[in-house]
Amino acid sequence: MTAYWAFSLVALVGALTSVGLALSLHPLLSRLLGELCGSKARADFWGRISLLWIVLVTVLAATATFGYPDSASATATQTFLGALTQVRFLLAGLLGSIIALAVGLLWFVRRFDENATPPRAAWGRRLPGGVQQPPAA
Amino acid sequence: MNTVAIDALLVTTVVLLVRSTLVRPLRRVLVELCGSEVRARVWVAMSETALATGMLLSAAVCAVPASSPGIGPGRLAWPLRGAVAGALMGLTTVAAVVAGFERRRSGDA
Numbered sequence: 689m690t691a692y693w694a695f696s697l698v699a700l701v702g703a704l705t706s707v708g709l710a711l712s713l714h715p716l717l718s719r720l721l722g723e724l725c726g727s728k729a730r731a732d733f734w735g736r737i738s739l740l741w742i743v744l745v746t747v748l749a750a751t752a753t754f755g756y757p758d759s760a761s762a763t764a765t766q767t768f769l770g771a772l773t774q775v776r777f778l779l780a781g782l783l784g785s786i787i788a789l790a791v792g793l794l795w796f797v798r799r800f801d802e803n804a805t806p807p808r809a810a811w812g813r814r815l816p817g818g819v820q821q822p823p824a825a
Numbered sequence: 826m827n828t829v830a831i832d833a834l835l836v837t838t839v840v841l842l843v844r845s846t847l848v849r850p851l852r853r854v855l856v857e858l859c860g861s862e863v864r865a866r867v868w869v870a871m872s873e874t875a876l877a878t879g880m881l882l883s884a885a886v887c888a889v890p891a892s893s894p895g896i897g898p899g900r901l902a903w904p905l906r907g908a909v910a911g912a913l914m915g916l917t918t919v920a921a922v923v924a925g926f927e928r929r930r931s932g933d934a
Contacts, residue, residue, distance in 0.1 A: 695898035729853035730927070736850045737920050740843060744916065747839075748909045753899040 691762045694771040695753065702750025702778040703743070709782065710742040720793070724800050742785045749781020750774065832904040836884045839908045840877050843916070848873060851919070858926050876915040883911025 717738055721731035755773030757766045848869060855865035887907025889900045 691898050692901065695902065699902075727857060729850070729857045733850040733854040733923065734920075736846050737916060740846055740912075740916055744843075744909050744913050748906060748913065751902045751906050751909070753902045756898050 698774045706743045706746035710739045745785035746781045750778040752777035835905045836908040843912045879915045880908045880911040884908040
């Protein structure tokens with residue numbers, strides 16, 4: 689197998705894996721974003737951005753060519769090692785994109801919860817219905 | 826088929842994939858944010874053009890001259906990587922602009 693074929697095969701596997709992962713996460717993300725964004729249009733937009741983010745970052749990582757020798761002088765072992773490096777980059781890209789998305793979502797959920805939480809009274813007790821008790825005169 | 830044709834095909838696929846995935850949700854969110862269909866259409870058309878141009882420019886910048894000596898699969902990969910990197914940059918810019926706009930709108934409300 690030449691370096692070109694090994695590279696194309698791993699890149700194709702990476703692209704398909706990322707699309708599969710993004711599509712499997714999409715319904716769950718849509719439901720969560722629908723709750724957080726407050727409108728269907730916004731949730732759909734941010735869902736698509738997340739989907740494209742996962743696919744594009746993974747494809748960028750899966751097309752790394754470090755480790756491949758010049759195709760003219762490549763042995764089978766060198767090609768295999770190049771493909772192995774490419775698989776490592778693919779997995780790192782997939783993991784990195786998911787972690788970045790999770791961190792973004794966590795931040796967003798936290799901000800949403802902070803806005804939804806009723807304010808606390810001066811002594812730290814939460815008041816029912818979010819009504820702030822006026823300070824004692 | 827030579828690598829230039831394969832690269833052109835791959836870069837076109839990336840451009841079309843990003844366009845087809847993003848345009849409809851972007852239009853809907855911009856209609857909501859801009860308040861009218863006419864304004865949203867203008868901004869969608871501008872974003873679409875800027876995204877596609879940015880990706881093509883990025884792919885062209887990353888393309889390796891055919892005369893350069895043995896670089897293995899890099900010759901095939903670099904224009905594709907350029908288009909994907911351009912798409913990521915464009916996507917981040919669009920997301921940042923929409924997020925800023927949403928924040929301003931929720932601040933005004």
